Amino acid sequence: MIEELRSLLGPEHVLTEPEDVVPYGFDGAAALKQRPAAVVFPADTGEVAGIVKLCRERRVPVVSRGSGTGLSGGSVPVAGGVVLCLQRMKRILAIDRRNLTMEVEAGVITQDIFAAADEAGLFYPPDPGSMKISTIGGNVAENSGGLRGLKYGVTRDYVMGMEVVLADGSTCWLGNKCVKDVAGYNLRDLFIGSEGTLGIVTRVLLKLLPKPAARQTLLATFEAMDTAAATVSAIIASPIIPCTLEFLDRRTIRCVEEFAKVGLPGDAEALLLVETDGHPAAVADEAARIEQLAREHGATTVARAADAEEAARLATARRSAFSALARIRPTTILEDVTVPRSELAGMIRFIEEVAARHQLEIATFGHFGDGNLHPTILTDERNAAEMHRVELALEEIFAQTMKLGGTITGEHGVGLAKKQALREQFDEASYRLLGMIKRTLDPDGLLNPGKIIEPVES
Amino acid sequence: MHCGMCLPDCPTYNETGRERNSPRGRIALMRGIADGELEASREFAGEMSYCLGCLACTSACPAGVDYAHLLESARAEVEDRGLLDTPWRRAVRAVTIHGLFLRPRLLRAAGRMLRLWQASGMQSASRRLGLVRLLPRPLREAEPLTPEIQARFSDERIEEITPARGGRRHRVLLLTGCVQDLVFSDVNQATAEVLAENGCEVVTPRTQDCCGSLHAHNGEIEAAKRLARRQLDAIDPESYDAIISNAGGCGSHLRHYDRLLAEEPQYRERAAAWSRRLRDIHEWLVEIGFRAPLDPAAAVRRVTYHESCHLCHGQGVSRQPRELLGALPGVELVESADATTCCGSAGIYNLTQPETATRLQQRKVGHLLDSGAEVIATANPGCHLQIGNGLREAGRQPRVVHPVVLLAEAYRRERERAPE
Numbered sequence: 113m114i115e116e117l118r119s120l121l122g123p124e125h126v127l128t129e130p131e132d133v134v135p136y137g138f139d140g141a142a143a144l145k146q147r148p149a150a151v152v153f154p155a156d157t158g159e160v161a162g163i164v165k166l167c168r169e170r171r172v173p174v175v176s177r178g179s180g181t182g183l184s185g186g187s188v189p190v191a192g193g194v195v196l197c198l199q200r201m202k203r204i205l206a207i208d209r210r211n212l213t214m215e216v217e218a219g220v221i222t223q224d225i226f227a228a229a230d231e232a233g234l235f236y237p238p239d240p241g242s243m244k245i246s247t248i249g250g251n252v253a254e255n256s257g258g259l260r261g262l263k264y265g266v267t268r269d270y271v272m273g274m275e276v277v278l279a280d281g282s283t284c285w286l287g288n289k290c291v292k293d294v295a296g297y298n299l300r301d302l303f304i305g306s307e308g309t310l311g312i313v314t315r316v317l318l319k320l321l322p323k324p325a326a327r328q329t330l331l332a333t334f335e336a337m338d339t340a341a342a343t344v345s346a347i348i349a350s351p352i353i354p355c356t357l358e359f360l361d362r363r364t365i366r367c368v369e370e371f372a373k374v375g376l377p378g379d380a381e382a383l384l385l386v387e388t389d390g391h392p393a394a395v396a397d398e399a400a401r402i403e404q405l406a407r408e409h410g411a412t413t414v415a416r417a418a419d420a421e422e423a424a425r426l427a428t429a430r431r432s433a434f435s436a437l438a439r440i441r442p443t444t445i446l447e448d449v450t451v452p453r454s455e456l457a458g459m460i461r462f463i464e465e466v467a468a469r470h471q472l473e474i475a476t477f478g479h480f481g482d483g484n485l486h487p488t489i490l491t492d493e494r495n496a497a498e499m500h501r502v503e504l505a506l507e508e509i510f511a512q513t514m515k516l517g518g519t520i521t522g523e524h525g526v527g528l529a530k531k532q533a534l535r536e537q538f539d540e541a542s543y544r545l546l547g548m549i550k551r552t553l554d555p556d557g558l559l560n561p562g563k564i565i566e567p568v569e570s
Numbered sequence: 571m572h573c574g575m576c577l578p579d580c581p582t583y584n585e586t587g588r589e590r591n592s593p594r595g596r597i598a599l600m601r602g603i604a605d606g607e608l609e610a611s612r613e614f615a616g617e618m619s620y621c622l623g624c625l626a627c628t629s630a631c632p633a634g635v636d637y638a639h640l641l642e643s644a645r646a647e648v649e650d651r652g653l654l655d656t657p658w659r660r661a662v663r664a665v666t667i668h669g670l671f672l673r674p675r676l677l678r679a680a681g682r683m684l685r686l687w688q689a690s691g692m693q694s695a696s697r698r699l700g701l702v703r704l705l706p707r708p709l710r711e712a713e714p715l716t717p718e719i720q721a722r723f724s725d726e727r728i729e730e731i732t733p734a735r736g737g738r739r740h741r742v743l744l745l746t747g748c749v750q751d752l753v754f755s756d757v758n759q760a761t762a763e764v765l766a767e768n769g770c771e772v773v774t775p776r777t778q779d780c781c782g783s784l785h786a787h788n789g790e791i792e793a794a795k796r797l798a799r800r801q802l803d804a805i806d807p808e809s810y811d812a813i814i815s816n817a818g819g820c821g822s823h824l825r826h827y828d829r830l831l832a833e834e835p836q837y838r839e840r841a842a843a844w845s846r847r848l849r850d851i852h853e854w855l856v857e858i859g860f861r862a863p864l865d866p867a868a869a870v871r872r873v874t875y876h877e878s879c880h881l882c883h884g885q886g887v888s889r890q891p892r893e894l895l896g897a898l899p900g901v902e903l904v905e906s907a908d909a910t911t912c913c914g915s916a917g918i919y920n921l922t923q924p925e926t927a928t929r930l931q932q933r934k935v936g937h938l939l940d941s942g943a944e945v946i947a948t949a950n951p952g953c954h955l956q957i958g959n960g961l962r963e964a965g966r967q968p969r970v971v972h973p974v975v976l977l978a979e980a981y982r983r984e985r986e987r988a989p990e
Binding site: 127129130131132134135136137138139140141142147153177180181199200221242244245367368370371372431433434435436437438439444 | 572573574575577578581587588589590591594595597598599602607608609611614631632633634635828852
């Protein structure tokens with residue numbers, strides 16, 4: 113098998129030595145690890161298909177991987193399986209200015225897509241926290257969100273078409289450059305967020321937008337989480353949909369500031385980072401109204417970014433929040449619960465109560481405007497008693513999320529980490545449907561088996 | 571935490587695209603060994619030595635992972651187990667790390683012999699006659715990198731006590747380094763001058779020891795501790811307002827004497843006092859509000875600043891050298907692409923990993939030339955030599971110089987125009 117892979121890809125693109133493959137055993141969260149038998153780097157779709165066919169003949173599981181920055185264990189290998197790493201496929205194939213699209217290979221870095229669009233005077237909005245190293249293939253597989261989700265949506269909203277290698281090694285193209293298209297089932301959507309369990313995305317046709325003419329970033333501080341949450345509700349109800357409406361609590365503010373040194377106020381209990389974009393007149397008007405709403409709802413300070421550079425620095429600092437929280441304790445357990453926005457203040461209070469009750473340190477930040485929270489438990493995996501309390505706290509947070517009509521994951525995916533919680537979130541019939549789809553598209557259960565749902569019984 | 575935010579900033583990951591050649595991958599390997607899932611193999615040892623130790627990852631890391639400490643420990647483990655041991659490597663390390671760089675007088679004597687060889691024309695003659703071809707291969711390849719030794723070392727250029735000009739406001743100690751002393755004693759002299767010019771009385775102890783940075787960065791922690799203890803025996807940090815280093819690589823190590831000797835009750839406190847007072851020269855000058863030299867007639871020069879890894883990533887000193895350069899008369903400060911990316915010198919990396927070092931060097935020199943600068947300022951002897959060699963090979967001759975030398979020259983010009 114290894115020999116065949118070597119002759120297919122060239123020996124330098126097949127790694128099997130322990131020192132070579134162990135570093136591919138993780139994803140971004142580092143909590144779970146497995147050792148693959150081989151890590152392979154295909155150069156094009158043909159090679160991806162060849163690998164899938166080979167693995168199918170030998171009944172070897174294949175886990176696709178971009179840069180390994182996922183946060184739910186989606187790209188953690190299967191022990192003894194093959195890791196199919198798409199990072200060599202990193203060509204931007206075409207930018208079509210007449211149709212506002214960009215076609216890229218799956219291994220292109222998200223930041224490079226943003227930059228290429230920007231250079232063409234266009235705009236690719238999805239901006240996950242890891243965009244400086246994450247790949248578009250990974251973003252599609254996880255349906256990644258980001259800071260601009262509130263106004264612009266998530267990766268799904270920008271995928272017009274894709275090339276997918278299926279479990280039998282055949283290759284299909286789904287979608288096109290048409291704005292409207294209702295021919296047949298919406299198969300494209302099936303693969304977005306499927307975490308590599310249904311097929312391997314090798315090319316993506318992305319939708320681009322005109323670049324907003326103006327932007328304004330505001331920074332509001334609060335003495336309590338409640339007043340920050342109330343401000344968010346007021347902004348949405350007024351109704352204004354800013355591009356970004358981010359929240360950081362005191363712990364997160366301090367960790368981010370310690371790293372990024374962008375001048376965040378260390379004494380604030382809560383902070384809102386708001387960005388509005390669009391026509392200059394609309395931006396000026398929205399910024400003024402947001403500032404007024406924040407002051408009316410008890411903001412201690414409201415500041416405006418002086419220029420685009422300062423705004424970009426603030427957004428970059430915010431993207432480091434999850435990693436920066438690792439400064440406090442050795443283990444960080446990041447959650448991704450999302451609730452309807454009307455329930456936000458209640459959910460925040462509930463998380464604070466849970467932390468107090470279980471004597472845990474929980475930092476919360478997130479995309480407040482989306483109702484998407486990242487409560488992050490700061491703990492130490494070597495402390496068994498504390499880890500038990502962590503489990504109890506997580507169960508309660510998930511249960512409360514369900515009660516409020518929310519979802520266990522807003523943008524990180526299910527992977528390995530949230531399989532159990534997914535089962536609880538879905539009703540019997542919906543959960544069965546997941547299994548039926550998996551069995552239909554991957555009857556041998558070789559594509560990223562054991563992720564999202566339990567492995568298919570064969 | 572395995573977020574991968576360091577990957578785009580890692581020069582070796584960018585070279586190969588392989589996870590093991592990244593900080594995250596190397597930490598995964600270290601963790602694998604700690605967890606008993608991997609052997610500490612020759613492959614592992616090779617990977618630890620493939621790392622530049624440039625610490626770009628440390629600047630990029632939101633989580634504050636102390637990669638320098640992890641790498642030094644891993645390299646120490648590699649040496650303890652003799653994983654890379656060969657007779658040749660053992661011989662080289664015996665002469666350098668365990669020989670010359672533990673014996674300051676011997677090092678200077680060797681420097682003088684090398685100087686004699688160079689000044690007498692023997693070096694160029696032997697190069698011309700092709701005698702270097704008779705050397706064993708590793709020496710032959712390293713021979714062109716031999717730096718030019720200065721005629722006078724620091725002790726002959728700087729008095730043991732340099733009085734402050736215009737009233738003493740601070741009392742500082744100047745560390746003269748090893749390579750800096752042999753190859754760039756003019757930088758040490760300039761450092762003493764600019765300190766004196768800014769109200770510092772400068773104490774420069776004679777025949778200083780190596781600071782141990784070379785040892786710590788190359789897995790010889792015990793030797794590094796021995797050298798740190800020697801420094802602390804010779805120098806009482808409490809007697810000075812600051813201890814000044816002007817070499818990025820040394821400063822990055824010198825700052826951490828507190829951690830290096832944390833377990834040694836006899837030295838712990840003194841080491842902590844040392845670390846509190848340790849300052850990079852640019853950092854100190856900005857801290858005390860250095861005086862900008864005046865020269866209305868100064869010709870305009872385009873200057874770019876290449877950041878020594880261990881100064882910007884290791885010590886977080888990045889703004890101050892630019893502030894210093896920006897204050898010089900006639901200087902137009904221009905930025906070059908990837909100014910914070912390693913030039914490939916990385917201590918002895920250009921000797922241990924010549925291929926990668928050369929690629930990084932060529933890229934660096936390209937960026938520096940593209941900036942259109944006539945002067946390249948940098949504050950670490952390794953970078954200085956690496957960039958100088960790279961420019962020579964490219965057939966281009968912008969001046970490479972330590973920022974402090976430019977400042978000292980400006981003060982000197984000022985004095986020449988208006989004698990006291």
